[in-house]
Amino acid sequence: MDTPDSGGMTPLGRKTAETGINFTSTTRFSRGLTFIRTHTLFGQSPTRRIIPQTSLLQENVDPQKIAFLLRKQWTLYSVTPMYKFSYGNLKEYSRLLSAFVAAEKQKGLAVEVGNDLGIKVTLSTLLGLKGTDQDQVAVLVQIASRSQLPFENAENKVVWSGWFCCISGDDLLESVPEDFTCLSLFLANGAESYTAIVGSWFQKTFDCYFSRLTISPLNLAWMAAMWTGCKVDSHMAATELVFSVPCIPQSLDISYAIHSEDAKALWDTVQKTPGEVTQEEVNLFMDCLYSHFHRHFKIHLSATRLVKVSTSIASAHCDGNIKILHSKHLIGVLTLLTELAISQIQ
Amino acid sequence: MSLVRPFDKLPTLNSAAILLVGTDESQQQQLAEAILKEKKNFKINIHVATSLPLPAERDHIRPRIDLIAFMINMQSKHSLRNVEASLSHMDANFFLGKVCFLITGVGRMNHCSVEMNAVRKLGNLYCSPVLFCELDSEGIRVATAQRLLRMLQICAGHMPGVSALFFSSLMKSSIDE
Numbered sequence: 001m002d003t004p005d006s007g008g009m010t011p012l013g014r015k016t017a018e019t020g021i022n023f024t025s026t027t028r029f030s031r032g033l034t035f036i037r038t039h040t041l042f043g044q045s046p047t048r049r050i051i052p053q054t055s056l057l058q059e060n061v062d063p064q065k066i067a068f069l070l071r072k073q074w075t076l077y078s079v080t081p082m083y084k085f086s087y088g089n090l091k092e093y094s095r096l097l098s099a100f101v102a103a104e105k106q107k108g109l110a111v112e113v114g115n116d117l118g119i120k121v122t123l124s125t126l127l128g129l130k131g132t133d134q135d136q137v138a139v140l141v142q143i144a145s146r147s148q149l150p151f152e153n154a155e156n157k158v159v160w161s162g163w164f165c166c167i168s169g170d171d172l173l174e175s176v177p178e179d180f181t182c183l184s185l186f187l188a189n190g191a192e193s194y195t196a197i198v199g200s201w202f203q204k205t206f207d208c209y210f211s212r213l214t215i216s217p218l219n220l221a222w223m224a225a226m227w228t229g230c231k232v233d234s235h236m237a238a239t240e241l242v243f244s245v246p247c248i249p250q251s252l253d254i255s256y257a258i259h260s261e262d263a264k265a266l267w268d269t270v271q272k273t274p275g276e277v278t279q280e281e282v283n284l285f286m287d288c289l290y291s292h293f294h295r296h297f298k299i300h301l302s303a304t305r306l307v308k309v310s311t312s313i314a315s316a317h318c319d320g321n322i323k324i325l326h327s328k329h330l331i332g333v334l335t336l337l338t339e340l341a342i343s344q345i346q
Numbered sequence: 347m348s349l350v351r352p353f354d355k356l357p358t359l360n361s362a363a364i365l366l367v368g369t370d371e372s373q374q375q376q377l378a379e380a381i382l383k384e385k386k387n388f389k390i391n392i393h394v395a396t397s398l399p400l401p402a403e404r405d406h407i408r409p410r411i412d413l414i415a416f417m418i419n420m421q422s423k424h425s426l427r428n429v430e431a432s433l434s435h436m437d438a439n440f441f442l443g444k445v446c447f448l449i450t451g452v453g454r455m456n457h458c459s460v461e462m463n464a465v466r467k468l469g470n471l472y473c474s475p476v477l478f479c480e481l482d483s484e485g486i487r488v489a490t491a492q493r494l495l496r497m498l499q500i501c502a503g504h505m506p507g508v509s510a511l512f513f514s515s516l517m518k519s520s521i522d523e
Contacts, residue, residue: 047463217421217459279461286423303369303424305457318456 047279051226051332061128065140066327069126069163074187075195076213076320078341079164081180082206087137090123097121097201101143104197118146120156131168131335136183138165143194160190162198167334169342184341185334186210187322213320213341217306220318223336225282227311228263229271230329235312236260237325241289242308243301254304256293260312350400351437352444355410361389362502363409364494367432368417369396369425373450373481377417380491388504390495398432412502413444415494417481418465420451420458426465433472443510444501445474448490450481475513 098121105119126138140163144156164183176182188195199210215223228239238257245252270285271277290301307318314324314333324333350365364381366374371394378392391409400408416432419425429447436445449465452458469476479490501510 214456216456218461221459279463300424302427302459303422305421305459 049222049226049277049336051229051275051277062126063327065126066128066330068161069330070324070327072189073321073323074189076215076322076337076341077186077188077199077210078213078344079184079186079202080209080345081176081182081184082202082208084179085181085183085206087125087139090125090139093205094121094123096205097123097141097198100201101194101197120144120146126163126165129165129167129331129334131331131338132170134170135168136166136181138163139183141198143190143198160188160194160198162186162188162190162195165334165338167331167338169338184345185213185338211344213337213344215316215318215320215340217318219340220306220309220316221286222277222282223314223316224306224309224311225267225270225285226277226332226336227309227313227329228260228267228285229277230311230313230332232260232312232326234326237310237312239263239312240308240310240315241306243304244307245304253307254299254301256289256301258289263311349435349437350398350411350414350440352411352439355408357410357502358389360504361391361409362412362498362504363391363393364498365393365395365411365414366417367395367398367414367429368419368448369422369428370417370419371396373417373419377448377481377487377491377494380487381495384488384491384495386495388499388502390498397428398435411444413446413494413498414440415446415448417448417450418460420449420460420465421454422451423459426460426468430468441472441474443474443513445472446494446497446513447474447476448481449476449478452478453480473514 098119101121102119120143122142122144124140124142126140129138140161142158142162143160144158146156164186166182166184169182169184188198203209224239224241237260239260240255240257243254243256245254266288267285270281270288272281287302293299293301305318309316313326313329314322316322322333322337324330366377368374374394378394381390381392393408393411414436416429417425418429447465447469465476477490477493480486481490497513499505500508500512503509
């Protein structure tokens with residue numbers, strides 16, 4: 001709008017231009033922590049995201065360990081930086097954590113002295129899960145229990161696993177002081193009780209804080225758009241979006257499934273620059289899907305809430321559950337989740 | 347199809363009219379009731395619509411609209427699109443302080459489908475105040491009703507020396523300092 005001539009409106013005219021500059025400069029979060037704190041207003045999501053081209057191709061990657069991470073339902077947590085965590089003491093930490101888990105599990109139970117619950121915790125590093133060289137090495141925590149029966153072989157069965165990682169988080173965490181290790185994303189699979197025990201041990205030992213990472217419908221829409229655009233060589237599962245309609249007495253769930261070739265074709269017409277996704281493109285993509293649905297069913301999906309996105313690459317639920325299906329896009333998915341975790345901490 | 351115009355009708359003595367535009371009818375009802383409960387010394391007409399343009403048939407009985415409040419629910423992108431479509435059916439003279447945006451639903455960040463940038467851009471583009479209110483909560487609804495009533499008094503010209511054009515000072519944000 002043109003600025004009117006009256007004196008009261010001229011400052012507004014100037015402010016509009018400044019606000020325009022503000023929007024583009026906050027996209028590439030390349031400043032330190034303090035800058036983010038003053039300028040990240042609640043709910044502000046970046047207007048542009050770069051799709052990372054890095055993949056896992058590093059020499060010391062253990063394909064078995066990476067395969068272990070795929071095709072499992074992980075619950076997401078965001079972790080504040082840990083104080084005085086050292087990679088050299090992983091064995092020591094395993095020992096302490098085993099004792100802690102055993103003690104917690106035995107609380108309130110009358111157990112004979114000397115009875116071994118058979119719980120063993122191992123902490124190990126996951127090499128290769130890095131976006132840039134400044135990223136901290138990912139750490140895997142596993143709880144294995146030995147079977148109690150004497151006849152069976154004393155095999156350790158993994159009952160719970162969790163891993164910490166931080167992919168390409170250095171942009172956002174530049175000004176973190178020396179003794180702190182930033183492993184901002186924590187993924188857990190297994191019983192909730194074990195997650196609580198391990199979480200409380202880490203919180204007590206390293207003075208950090210775990211909080212559940214929930215994904216807003218806005219970010220789910222970003223994921224739907226970014227993951228539809230990724231090329232998958234093997235069998236492509238259908239892209240499915242689940243919407244929740246707030247209804248009394250029970251909420252209604254609408255599931256909208258699209259052939260992945262069609263979804264990819266639509267995304268290819270929307271995306272202008274390969275390797276980069278903007279907010280307008282995501283909005284346009286979702287609006288196309290909504291208007292198609294409206295034309296057939298006369299339901300405005302834009303008035304509902306997106307709760308789950310499943311594509312051939314990964315599936316994400318708004319409660320903070322994720323399942324990654326392809327190792328090629330593991331780093332890309334983790335980069336986005338790290339960004340969400342870090343913005344939640346801040 | 348009638349274009350809503352701010353100055354094409356004569357004002358009625360000691361009364362003012364406000365128009366609430368939004369997709370959520372129950373929220374509009376609740377806000378209207380809260381406004382009516384407030385103590386005031388002039389007659390108030392509250393008109394409620396889901397979208398503009400208003401139907402042409404009742405145009406002659408409609409009083410002059412002094413303030414239009416657009417209600418946007420952050421949890422529903424549909425409400426934003428509806429408001430954007432309605433904004434094109436208004437006379438430009440309305441944007442001299444007689445329009446405001448009421449944004450609800452920001453409290454639950456995890457349920458937001460509309461990005462904050464879009465709402466801020468809307469406020470800047472149309473030079474109108476953007477008020478964030480959680481209309482689900484009783485206290486905030488009463489406070490919003492009081493604010494709207496005060497704005498309505500100014501827009502209807504009941505306050506000598508204060509004009510609707512002063513609302514642009516409401517839009518200075520401390521973040522941009």
